[in-house]
Amino acid sequence: MKLNRRRFLGTATLATAALSAPAVLGQTRPRVVVIGGGSGGGTVARYIAKDSNGAVDVTLIEPTRRYYTCYFSNLYLGGFWDYDALGHGYGTIARTGVNVIHDWAVGVDRDVKTVALASGDSVSYDRLVVAPGIDFVEGSVPGWNVSQQSLMPHAYKSGTQVQLLKHQIETMREGGLFVMVAPPNPYRCPPGPGERVSMVAHMLTQSNPTAKILIVDPKENYSKQALFEEGWERHYPGMVTRIGPDMGGDDFEVRPESMEVVIDGEVEQADVCNVIPAQKAGRIAELAGLTNDSGWAPVMPADMRSRVDENVFVLGDASAQGDMPKSGFSANSQAKVVANVIRGELTGSRIFPARYSNTCWSLIATDDGVKVGANYEPTDEKIASVSSFISQTGEDADLRRQTYEESIGWYNGIVADIFG
Amino acid sequence: MKPRLVLTFCLGLALIPMEALSQASPIGDATTGAEVYRRECASCHQIGEGAVHRIGPHLNRIFDRGAGSHSDFRYSDALLRQGRDGLKWDLRRLDAYIENPRALVSGTRMSYRGLKDAQRRADLIAYLRVYSDQPQNIPEASPTAVIREVDLPESVLAIEGDVEYGEFLSSECTTCHQRTGSDAGIPGIVGWPEEDFVVAMHAYKQKLRPHAVMQSVAARLDDEEIAALAAYFHALARE
Numbered sequence: 001m002k003l004n005r006r007r008f009l010g011t012a013t014l015a016t017a018a019l020s021a022p023a024v025l026g027q028t029r030p031r032v033v034v035i036g037g038g039s040g041g042g043t044v045a046r047y048i049a050k051d052s053n054g055a056v057d058v059t060l061i062e063p064t065r066r067y068y069t070c071y072f073s074n075l076y077l078g079g080f081w082d083y084d085a086l087g088h089g090y091g092t093i094a095r096t097g098v099n100v101i102h103d104w105a106v107g108v109d110r111d112v113k114t115v116a117l118a119s120g121d122s123v124s125y126d127r128l129v130v131a132p133g134i135d136f137v138e139g140s141v142p143g144w145n146v147s148q149q150s151l152m153p154h155a156y157k158s159g160t161q162v163q164l165l166k167h168q169i170e171t172m173r174e175g176g177l178f179v180m181v182a183p184p185n186p187y188r189c190p191p192g193p194g195e196r197v198s199m200v201a202h203m204l205t206q207s208n209p210t211a212k213i214l215i216v217d218p219k220e221n222y223s224k225q226a227l228f229e230e231g232w233e234r235h236y237p238g239m240v241t242r243i244g245p246d247m248g249g250d251d252f253e254v255r256p257e258s259m260e261v262v263i264d265g266e267v268e269q270a271d272v273c274n275v276i277p278a279q280k281a282g283r284i285a286e287l288a289g290l291t292n293d294s295g296w297a298p299v300m301p302a303d304m305r306s307r308v309d310e311n312v313f314v315l316g317d318a319s320a321q322g323d324m325p326k327s328g329f330s331a332n333s334q335a336k337v338v339a340n341v342i343r344g345e346l347t348g349s350r351i352f353p354a355r356y357s358n359t360c361w362s363l364i365a366t367d368d369g370v371k372v373g374a375n376y377e378p379t380d381e382k383i384a385s386v387s388s389f390i391s392q393t394g395e396d397a398d399l400r401r402q403t404y405e406e407s408i409g410w411y412n413g414i415v416a417d418i419f420g
Numbered sequence: 421m422k423p424r425l426v427l428t429f430c431l432g433l434a435l436i437p438m439e440a441l442s443q444a445s446p447i448g449d450a451t452t453g454a455e456v457y458r459r460e461c462a463s464c465h466q467i468g469e470g471a472v473h474r475i476g477p478h479l480n481r482i483f484d485r486g487a488g489s490h491s492d493f494r495y496s497d498a499l500l501r502q503g504r505d506g507l508k509w510d511l512r513r514l515d516a517y518i519e520n521p522r523a524l525v526s527g528t529r530m531s532y533r534g535l536k537d538a539q540r541r542a543d544l545i546a547y548l549r550v551y552s553d554q555p556q557n558i559p560e561a562s563p564t565a566v567i568r569e570v571d572l573p574e575s576v577l578a579i580e581g582d583v584e585y586g587e588f589l590s591s592e593c594t595t596c597h598q599r600t601g602s603d604a605g606i607p608g609i610v611g612w613p614e615e616d617f618v619v620a621m622h623a624y625k626q627k628l629r630p631h632a633v634m635q636s637v638a639a640r641l642d643d644e645e646i647a648a649l650a651a652y653f654h655a656l657a658r659e
Contacts, residue, residue, distance in 0.1 A: 047591070329595060336591035352588045355640075359633050373633055375640055387639060389632040402533060406633075409605020413596040420598075 029057040030346035033115050033125035035105045035284055037062030039069075040316030040331030041131035042093060042418040047339035049097040055347045059099040059123055061115065065089065067419070068158040070189060071328045072411050075363055077155075077166050078199030086158060088419035105132075108288035110309050127342045130290060130297065130306075131315040131331065132282025133157070134188050137295065140278035141181055142253040151256035152273040155196075156188065168272045169200055175210040176271030179261050181252065182217040183276045186296075188317050188326045190223035191372065193276060195362040198228060201236040202365055214270075215242040216263055218250035223325075224362060224372055230393045231364035281318035288312070296320035301378035302354055303341045304334050313338045322382025323374075330358045332414055354378050361407030367397065369404030447511065448539065453547030456540050460532075463620055463629075467551050474616050476530060482509050483552035487525070498527030514545055531607035570623045576643050577615055581651025589645055590652050592637065599656065610656050617650035 034045045037060050045060040068086045075081035090100045104118035108130075114122045136146060136154065144152060155165040169178060178200055182193045197213055204211040221244075232240045243249040248264025254275060255261075261268045280286075280295025290297040290306050297314040298307040299321050306312040315338060316331030324330045337354040344351035359373030374388035391403060457467070464475040471478035477493040488495040488503035495503075502525050507513060517524045518541050520534035535541050593609065601610035609617070623629045624638035625646075641649070 051587075332595050333592065336588075340588055340591075350584060350588075352585060355589070355592055357592055357637065371633070373636060375636055387636060389636055391632075398533075398536075405605050407605075409603075410596045412602070412604055413594070413598050413606055416598045416600070416602070417594050420600075 029055065030126045031057045031059070031124060032127045032129065032342055032346070033123050034058065034060045034129040034131065035108075035115065036131035036133060036282065036316075037064075037067055037090060037093070037100070038131060038133055038316065038331065039328035039414070039418060040335045041129065042067070042090075043332045043335035044129050044131070044313075044315060044339045044342075045098045046093050046096050046418065047336060048343050049093075051339065052343050052347055052349070054097055056343060057099070058097065059101060059125075060090070060093065061101050061103060061105045061117065061123070062090065063102060063104045065102055068162075069328065069411075069415065070156070070158045070192075071414075073155070073158045073162045074192065074195045074199045076162060077169070077196065078202045078363065080199075080363065080366075083163060088415055090419070092419055105284050106287070108284070108312075110288065110312065113311065126311065126346065128312045129315060129338060129342070130285050130288060130312060130318065131335075132284045133317045134279045134281070134326070135283050137278040137280050140184075141275050144181075144254050144256060144275050144277065148256040151259070152254060152275045154276055155274060156192075156276050165272070165274060169203060170207070172204075172208060172211060172271045174208055175212075176208070177212050177214060177268065178204070179214045179216065179268065179270040179273045181254065181261070181273070181275045181277075182215055182219065182222070184218045184278050186326060187276070187279045189360070190325045190327075191228075191360050191362045193217075194222060194224055194228040195364075196274070197240060198231060198235075198362070198364045201232065201239050204239065205236055211239070211271075213240045214261075214268065215240070216249050216252050216261065217242055217244050218252075220245060223360075224370060224390070226393055227370045227391055228362075228364065231368060231370075235365040235368070279317075281314075285314060285318045290314055292320070294320060301381070301383045303378075304338050305341075313342070322376075322379075323385040324356060324358055324376050324383050325360065327358055327360055328414065329360065329410075330356070332417065333357050356383055359410070361403065361410060363404060363407065367401040367404050369400055369402075369407050370395075371403055371407070447549060448542030448544070448546035450543065450546040450550050452540075453543035453545070456535075456544040457547050460535060460544065463623065464530075464532075464616070467548070474613050479548055480551045482514070482548055483511075485509050496525075496527055496529040498525050499529070511545065514548070515541055518544065529603055529608065531603050570619055570626060570628055572619065572622055576622070576647075577618060579643055579647035581614070581647035581649070582644070583648070583651045583655055585645070586648035586650070586652025589641075589649050590656075593649070593653075596633075609653050612650070612653055614647075614650040614654045617653060618646055621646045621649070 032048055034041045041060060045058050048056050049058045066087045066089055072081050073086055076083050076086060094100045105115050106118050107116040114124045116122045138145065149161065150164065153161045153165045155161040180193060180197060197215060201213055243263060251264050253262040254273060259270050259273060261270050261273060281291050281297050285291050285297045290308060290312065292298055297319050299305060299314050299319045300307060301322060304313050304315055304319060306314050315334050317326040333356050341351055343349050356376035359371055361369055361371045363369050370391035372390040374385045376383045377386050465479050466472060466474055467479040471480050473493045477490045486503050487507040487509065488500040518535050521528050521530045521532050596606045597609045599610065601608040621638050621641060624634040627635055
């Protein structure tokens with residue numbers, strides 16, 4: 001057992017509890033390995049450990065020691081949220097009884113059911129949960145690759161990239177041009193680019209009011225479009241221009257060295273350029289052979305089980321499940337379904353039918369919050385949206401302020417649910 | 421004993437003792453205030469004969485009572501501190517608190533956004549005063565003294581919730597509502613009386629309460645599931 005040194009976290013509390021529940025598979029304790037400690041992986045690890053009272057051996061593999069949420073990173077850009085408040089450690093998850101291993105998962109052998117780590121170790125599992133989030137599709141933004149992320153940041157995985165983007169905007173020349181290259185569908189956080197533009201506009205209105213924002217967007221339309229456009233007109237008149245596919249927004253190239261953006265053959269000189277490339281499942285999902293031609297990992301709607309391996313589940317952004325948006329809320333919701341199913345299969349506890357839901361809040365300006373959400377149910381084919389709601393244009397300021405305050409409550413709620 | 425005589429005439433005509441109403445009239449209109457109370461307060465607070473603490477403390481004899489002074493109700497630390505510092509619910513303070521609870525007592529557990537309209541506040545306070553001025557005159561056994569937000573069949577209220585199922589269902593709630601009972605930005609729901617929980621969820625389900633997320637959540641919960649959640653959250657003690 002190579003992992004002894006790393007197993008110091010959480011073992012003390014498990015010693016007695018392990019005796020209390022029978023292991024269905026006839027071994028000492030059934031093993032669950034979770035790859036990725038974000039909203040999906042962190043939740044599923046914690047819930048299985050918490051609810052099984054130590055009857056299941058849960059290992060979480062996550063390279064970083066501190067997780068910075070993507071959600072609310074736009075609010076940090078806009079000056080509404082502290083950077084440090086985006087970061088969360090794994091102490092509580094470990095104290096719940098999860099073995100937290102800070103390492104990269106570099107391969108999965110699904111025949112012998114082991115996960116290989118960058119350190120050379122390997123961990124075996126009875127059930128594997130793959131929740132690696134996103135990676136970028138190489139070549140999807142002509143002229144850009146990930147080695148140029150310091151010149152043209154993506155800032156779409158939170159952390160230092162968002163700090164860099166904020167610094168670039170803050171030090172932009174007076175009257176400069178901020179360009180955002182928006183991603184094609186499907187991508188993480190559908191209202192994310194619109195919220196980011198709002199937050200950048202908020203910051204520029206205060207510090208650099210003659211600056212302009214240009215969005216290059218290959219999509220016909222995007223999430224909460226009417227709400228964002230109404231808000232930009234009201235709060236930041238004349239600052240934001242969007243070039244959609246009808247005006248050549250699907251025909252572009254960037255030149256990071258010269259900070260040029262070529263749209264439909266015309267060259268724009270950018271001062272700051274935020275490139276958000278096309279996306280696919282995190283690389284380990286592909287290495288594990290769980291993805292298809294779309295780049296995402298198809299799953300069964302009823303329980304997020306991989307369509308290619310009954311012992312593997314794929315959660316959150318990396319999964320292709322149907323109608324749920326790729327969001328932290330969705331991943332958290334899916335994780336609870338998976339935790340209930342895995343615990344049931346391994347310990348004989350009750351398995352209940354899946355319930356999925358999502359709400360996405362966005363901030364447009366000070367105290368001007370909006371939201372969109374839906375309930376989802378599994379059908380044979382996909383996870384399908386069954387009912388939805390969205391903030392309306394023209395809502396009064398009081399309601400928008402409440403919606404913003406609610407979003408802060410949600411943030412504190414979900415990070416407490418996962419990490420707190 | 422004169423007021424009691426007057427009262428016998430009024431029984432059956434109105435929920436509110438009439439002579440108390442006339443005394444309260446300088447503040448606002450208590451009859452209108454009763455309707456404001458039903459809309460704004462009744463889902464958490466009881467008032468009148470037989471009123472007990474629910475999500476919030478009962479409001480009988482609230483006038484001139486010290487803040488946080490019911491020893492059998494669990495207040496926020498913030499409200500208890502204010503009470504120790506001498507906050508009393510006089511007309512002015514009640515008005516300020518109802519207008520914006522967090523402005524007067526930041527850190528209060530009362531999840532209420534406040535009532536902006538000064539006239540409606542005045543009417544509401546006039547109504548509250550009815551039950552403070554001469555509480556001995558509140559008609560006994562008045563079936564409508566304690567107002568329930570939605571009318572539910574007793575069979576629905578009698579369902580015994582499946583706590584284990586409630587625990588599973590609760591995972592949908594705890595994305596926003598913290599298990600610790602914290603209520604920063606989003607109300608705490610831990611430790612609620614089961615009936616209040618059931619009534620609140622049915623009020624969302626029937627769209628009597630306006631919140632879009634909660635209407636959406638409640639829409640697909642059946643009576644058994646609501647009871648399961650109520651049982652689970654009631655059993656979950658506040659940390």
